Amino acid sequence: MKEAVTDILKHSQLSITESRLKILELFTKHNKALSHADIEKISSKNFDRVTVYRTLQTFVDKGIIHSIPTADNSVMYALCKETCTEGHHHDDHVHFICDECGNTYCLDNIDIPKVTIPKGFSTHQVNVLVNGVCKSCK
Amino acid sequence: MKEAVTDILKHSQLSITESRLKILELFTKHNKALSHADIEKISSKNFDRVTVYRTLQTFVDKGIIHSIPTADNSVMYALCKETCTEGHHHDDHVHFICDECGNTYCLDNIDIPKVTIPKGFSTHQVNVLVNGVCKSCK
DNA sequence: TAACATTTTGCAACATTGTTGCAATTGTAT
DNA sequence: ATACAATTGCAACAATGTTGCAAAATGTTA
Numbered sequence: 001m002k003e004a005v006t007d008i009l010k011h012s013q014l015s016i017t018e019s020r021l022k023i024l025e026l027f028t029k030h031n032k033a034l035s036h037a038d039i040e041k042i043s044s045k046n047f048d049r050v051t052v053y054r055t056l057q058t059f060v061d062k063g064i065i066h067s068i069p070t071a072d073n074s075v076m077y078a079l080c081k082e083t084c085t086e087g088h089h090h091d092d093h094v095h096f097i098c099d100e101c102g103n104t105y106c107l108d109n110i111d112i113p114k115v116t117i118p119k120g121f122s123t124h125q126v127n128v129l130v131n132g133v134c135k136s137c138k
Numbered sequence: 139m140k141e142a143v144t145d146i147l148k149h150s151q152l153s154i155t156e157s158r159l160k161i162l163e164l165f166t167k168h169n170k171a172l173s174h175a176d177i178e179k180i181s182s183k184n185f186d187r188v189t190v191y192r193t194l195q196t197f198v199d200k201g202i203i204h205s206i207p208t209a210d211n212s213v214m215y216a217l218c219k220e221t222c223t224e225g226h227h228h229d230d231h232v233h234f235i236c237d238e239c240g241n242t243y244c245l246d247n248i249d250i251p252k253v254t255i256p257k258g259f260s261t262h263q264v265n266v267l268v269n270g271v272c273k274s275c276k
Numbered sequence: 277t278a279a280c281a282t283t284t285t286g287c288a289a290c291a292t293t294g295t296t297g298c299a300a301t302t303g304t305a306t
Numbered sequence: 307a308t309a310c311a312a313t314t315g316c317a318a319c320a321a322t323g324t325t326g327c328a329a330a331a332t333g334t335t336a
């Protein structure tokens with residue numbers, strides 16, 4: 001597991017630091033989206049707030065994680081799949097937010113439906129957020 | 139116009155105050171989503187920040203406006219259609235964010251596509267955010 | 277491994293955004 | 307017009323996010 005995390009960093013040409021390893025590990029361990037606050041809370045080591053912000057930003061820039069728009073406008077981040085590269089995200093998948101437990105999941109295997117857009121508009125990216133109740137909360 | 143705004147407040151059983159009239163007017167005048175910051179900026183009168191927050195919250199509670207999740211996690215609000223009532227929003231429509239001008243529009247006439255959700259999950263609400271270039275920026 | 281250059285971290289200070297309690301003001305109904 | 311209820315604005319605070327800079331950690335080269 002640790003090796004996988006190290007590999008991701010290497011592959012993105014990032015130097016291997018404790019903060020990056022630990023934070024990236026949190027994402028691989030918890031199979032759900034994490035907020036900045038989550039990371040500060042669940043991490044054993046107490047990182048400086050600034051470090052967490054900068055690490056998350058670096059990961060987003062490198063295509064390691066992506067940010068998720070949520071209904072309550074808290075910033076959530078989740079691991080990208082292999083198709084994401086630096087400067088170009090392919091996170092056209094459905095995000096599911098459970099209203100019970102509050103967890104946010106990426107539903108990678110669900111296809112984004114085609115959205116019809118009025119004439120004269122062009123589409124760059126489509127985000128689909130589904131609120132509901134997840135399997136474990138049912 | 140002013141009457142229409144007054145009517146909306148009356149219909150929602152809200153007392154008619156200057157702040158509510160002015161803020162609601164901003165929404166009816168500008169045919170796009172507004173952020174808290176927008177409202178403070180474009181309003182002639184300088185409302186207290188707290189008043190704006192509370193007014194927006196009241197409008198959301200009463201089903202007059204709805205909040206829109208955005209990719210950069212800034213909070214946007216837009217007028218609801220008549221189908222929205224207190225405590226129950228029907229804002230299942232597509233939101234379009236122009237990457238050029240930054241404006242956010244409700245595409246009320248575009249149907250929300252059906253999203254397939256894994257077994258064991260149930261759906262309450264679906265939000266669709268489309269990023270792209272709008273008609274006027276093309 | 278040691279020394280150096282580069283990057284990252286943590287601190288401090290600050291800016292922005294959002295919240296709460298309370299007194300003063302405004303709106304509504306009688 | 308008066309009285310009651312609701313709303314507003316102020317002050318103080320809490321949370322969230324940003325920037326510059328010195329110290330520490332990392333990567334590289336010899």
